[in-house]
Amino acid sequence: MNVLPSEEELMVKNAAREFLDAECPSSLPRAIEQDERGYSVELWEKMASLGWFGISLPEEFGGGGLPVTYLGLILEECGRAIAPVPFHSTATAALAVVGHGSAEQKQAILPRVARGDLIMTWAVQEQDPRLRADAIQCRGEVDGDSLVINGIKHFVDNFAASELVVMAVRTAPPTDSSAGITLAIVPTNAAGISETRLTTLAKDSQSKISLDGVRIPLSSVIGEVSQGWPATSEMLDTGTALLCTQIIGAARKDAEMAIEYAKNRVAFGRPLAGFQSIQHLCADMTVWVDGAQLLTYEALWKLDAGLPYGVEVSQAKAFTNDKCQATVRSSQQIHGGIGFMMEFDLHLWYRRVTAWTMRLGTSFEHRARVARALLDQPGEVRLGMNLQPVA
Amino acid sequence: MEFAFTPEQDALRAEVRQFITDNVTPEIVAELEDTGIRRRGPKTRDLYQQIAERGWIGISWPREYGGQDGSRIDQYIVEEEFARVGITVGGAGSGAPAILAAGSEEQKQEFLPGIIRGEISFALGFTEPQAGADLAGLQCRAVRDGDEYVINGQKMYTTAAHYATHIYLMARTDPDAPRHRGISIFLIPMDTPGITVRPLWTIQNNPPAPLGTTYGDARTNETFFENVRVPASCLLGEENQGWYVGAMGLNLDRVGASRYLISIQRDEDIVNWVKDNDIEGYAMREDPTVRDRLADMWIEGQVCRLMTMRSMSIVENDGAFTYEGSAEKVFAPEHGVRTTETIAQMLGPYGQLLNGSEDAIEDGVFAHNLMGAFQSGINHGSVQVMRDQVARRGLGMPRV
Numbered sequence: 164m165n166v167l168p169s170e171e172e173l174m175v176k177n178a179a180r181e182f183l184d185a186e187c188p189s190s191l192p193r194a195i196e197q198d199e200r201g202y203s204v205e206l207w208e209k210m211a212s213l214g215w216f217g218i219s220l221p222e223e224f225g226g227g228g229l230p231v232t233y234l235g236l237i238l239e240e241c242g243r244a245i246a247p248v249p250f251h252s253t254a255t256a257a258l259a260v261v262g263h264g265s266a267e268q269k270q271a272i273l274p275r276v277a278r279g280d281l282i283m284t285w286a287v288q289e290q291d292p293r294l295r296a297d298a299i300q301c302r303g304e305v306d307g308d309s310l311v312i313n314g315i316k317h318f319v320d321n322f323a324a325s326e327l328v329v330m331a332v333r334t335a336p337p338t339d340s341s342a343g344i345t346l347a348i349v350p351t352n353a354a355g356i357s358e359t360r361l362t363t364l365a366k367d368s369q370s371k372i373s374l375d376g377v378r379i380p381l382s383s384v385i386g387e388v389s390q391g392w393p394a395t396s397e398m399l400d401t402g403t404a405l406l407c408t409q410i411i412g413a414a415r416k417d418a419e420m421a422i423e424y425a426k427n428r429v430a431f432g433r434p435l436a437g438f439q440s441i442q443h444l445c446a447d448m449t450v451w452v453d454g455a456q457l458l459t460y461e462a463l464w465k466l467d468a469g470l471p472y473g474v475e476v477s478q479a480k481a482f483t484n485d486k487c488q489a490t491v492r493s494s495q496q497i498h499g500g501i502g503f504m505m506e507f508d509l510h511l512w513y514r515r516v517t518a519w520t521m522r523l524g525t526s527f528e529h530r531a532r533v534a535r536a537l538l539d540q541p542g543e544v545r546l547g548m549n550l551q552p553v554a
Numbered sequence: 555m556e557f558a559f560t561p562e563q564d565a566l567r568a569e570v571r572q573f574i575t576d577n578v579t580p581e582i583v584a585e586l587e588d589t590g591i592r593r594r595g596p597k598t599r600d601l602y603q604q605i606a607e608r609g610w611i612g613i614s615w616p617r618e619y620g621g622q623d624g625s626r627i628d629q630y631i632v633e634e635e636f637a638r639v640g641i642t643v644g645g646a647g648s649g650a651p652a653i654l655a656a657g658s659e660e661q662k663q664e665f666l667p668g669i670i671r672g673e674i675s676f677a678l679g680f681t682e683p684q685a686g687a688d689l690a691g692l693q694c695r696a697v698r699d700g701d702e703y704v705i706n707g708q709k710m711y712t713t714a715a716h717y718a719t720h721i722y723l724m725a726r727t728d729p730d731a732p733r734h735r736g737i738s739i740f741l742i743p744m745d746t747p748g749i750t751v752r753p754l755w756t757i758q759n760n761p762p763a764p765l766g767t768t769y770g771d772a773r774t775n776e777t778f779f780e781n782v783r784v785p786a787s788c789l790l791g792e793e794n795q796g797w798y799v800g801a802m803g804l805n806l807d808r809v810g811a812s813r814y815l816i817s818i819q820r821d822e823d824i825v826n827w828v829k830d831n832d833i834e835g836y837a838m839r840e841d842p843t844v845r846d847r848l849a850d851m852w853i854e855g856q857v858c859r860l861m862t863m864r865s866m867s868i869v870e871n872d873g874a875f876t877y878e879g880s881a882e883k884v885f886a887p888e889h890g891v892r893t894t895e896t897i898a899q900m901l902g903p904y905g906q907l908l909n910g911s912e913d914a915i916e917d918g919v920f921a922h923n924l925m926g927a928f929q930s931g932i933n934h935g936s937v938q939v940m941r942d943q944v945a946r947r948g949l950g951m952p953r954v
Contacts, residue, residue: 165556165867166625226870313701422949430941439954442945450881457860464557478853530849537825538839544825546818
């Protein structure tokens with residue numbers, strides 16, 4: 164038991180921070196908000212040259228072979244810098260291929276991801292945005308050697324930038340032994356796909372995707388047809404844990420900006436930081452982000468250790484949603500009027516953290532999952548135990 | 555990072571649990587319930603001897619003073635398992651951390667093995683009628699007179715003073731120095747002439763709180779010192795350095811197994827109760843609001859656990875807290891209060907029924923907790939003072 168990051172972990176994290184401090188000033192995410200592509204090609208290429216995109220991919224496919232905690236630490240720094248790159252969606256989709264893809268799929272996809280030659284995303288949610296198998300209505304039908312897809316996918320990150328999308332579709336009605344979901348790799352330029360860009364609070368790239376008779380080969384299915392829900396659920400959990408790291412990185416930076424501002428801004432004859440009400444708010448912000456960070460690290464660590472980690476992911480996301488939202492709102496409060504002026508940077512962080520809390524599961528959904536694990540299976544519970552998720 | 559205990563630590567935990575199953579008999583439980591959590595009756599004293607013989611007390615202390623040179627995490631595991639059945643081991647609040655850090659060789663030899671054997675215990679003599687959270691305002695005086703000090707003053711909330719062998723006393727030795735620099739610490743036998751102890755009963759007094767209730771001790775004390783003469787060898791650390799010596803002990807006193815359990819035991823209790831119990835057909839576990847709130851509490855409980863583990867990790871790596879101990883002492887007690895008040899609204903009128911009442915749930919533990927949980931946000935440094943410390947030590951903000 165040592166919940167503190169190791170020297171090696173800190174080295175990677177610090178290196179990422181140094182790089183992003185130099186290469187991703189706030190002017191970059193600000194500029195990309197107005198950019199049609201939705202990401203910085205230049206920053207993406209520089210990050211690729213550092214080998215970050217493959218850090219937790221297997222070595223045999225050109226990756227670094229390090230635990231996913233390392234990827235989480237880098238994404239935390241990307242969140243801190245609100246780096247405008249499609250890293251999170253690519254990593255989430257690529258890890259689904261690592262976990263459940265065929266040898267051919269891995270060979271075709273992972274080395275390219277590791278080199279930074281392939282941008283990916285994932286698509287599970289629909290107009291009913293709940294993250295559960297029965298909310299998936301987008302239809303897939305097997306036709307000879309093909310899978311034909313019809314329906315809508317909603318809230319898809321970085322669709323325009325991506326070459327491939329890992330998509331969950333319904334190929335069968337749910338039964339006792341199968342949720343009837345198929346997970347498949349779909350080219351974003353396939354005939355029959357159309358995209359509508361959404362305008363989000365974060366002013367980042369999300370889209371609604373319409374699929375009209377989109378035909379892909381069955382070899383693009385991850386695992387077996389209609390047996391893809393466990394892989395989908397795992398992809399959601401991995402993506403959620405990684406999104407938590409981004410939120411935490413951004414919220415920490417946001418809190419630091421408030422603390423710095425409070426030390427310098429003078430009111431009533433002294434710095435704001437000389438007022439106890441401000442000190443205590445800053446103390447709370449620190450404690451909140453610390454808590455979110457510890458929960459998230461534990462979830463990632465369990466993922467790496469091969470232990471059940473779904474409940475830990477939900478714990479982390481529910482707490483991160485509520486407390487990081489409270490943190491960035493408090494930071495706005497401390498900044499006063501200047502904090503919500505366009506020309507001031509603070510809103511860049513506020514708007515992203517706020518939008519991210521609504522993605523990959525609300526606090527309500529995640530707490531409902533924790534409640535299922537606690538209440539809907541037999542046995543006495545104790546904090547810190549390994550708890551199996553209950554679907 | 556490493557979020558699991560080692561196989562050896564898991565084995566240690568299993569061994570302690572087995573020991574508890576085998577040895578914490580209903581008679582011992584009855585005695586513990588009768589005497590309060592920390593006071594030891596004859597059966598409990600025998601049990602404590604057995605625990606000490608197994609080397610489970612002061613595991614992380616040096617071998618030469620009766621410890622095992624072992625890991626602080628091992629010690630935590632033992633403390634947690636015993637605290638879960640209402641038995642305090644391992645010297646939390648004993649003054650031992652400060653003796654280890656600042657004591658002379660003679661003092662270490664005099665006190666530490668005795669603490670381990672259960673023969674020596676301390677009451678804490680810090681707070682005074684006019685100095686609580688603002689401890690540095692204390693007025694209890696110790697005046698040097700040859701090879702002795704003469705002590706006069708009054709201490710408040712000296713819990714355990716009526717059965718402890720010693721008091722860990724903070725007194726002013728230089729009234730002319732700046733507040734923090736004129737304070738010293740003394741280790742004084744309670745049977746020294748001139749010390750009198752008067753009981754102060756908490757709101758937990760009647761009916762008695764069930765074992766394991768947050769701050770279940772019904773009795774604390776005020777202790778008076780009237781021309782109490784003690785040898786100069788009772789001084790711990792340097793004269794007038796007591797503020798800094800005391801801080802070493804307090805930092806470690808604010809974190810660890812008992813602080814953790816004080817804050818989270820009701821989380822586990824209520825979830826396990828709701829799982830197995832209906833109220834006349836009302837299955838609370840199916841109520842969506844209850845489920846949401848229980849999950850929320852559970853998640854906060856996990857944060858308490860992880861913050862405790864963070865503090866233990868820092869201690870185990872020989873690090874020093876900057877703000878982490880204070881952060882834990884903000885979050886955990888306030889969580890305990892939120893949980894307790896949430897449970898009250900879940901149980902409704904049943905939630906107010908005390909120990910022994912008709913229809914009391916779980917011996918009224920949740921009702922008693924409503925009188926106890928908030929105490930954790932006050933004792934050993936209020937959550938407001940802890941926030942000051944996070945802001946100053948952790949965030950570099952100025953003293954107000």
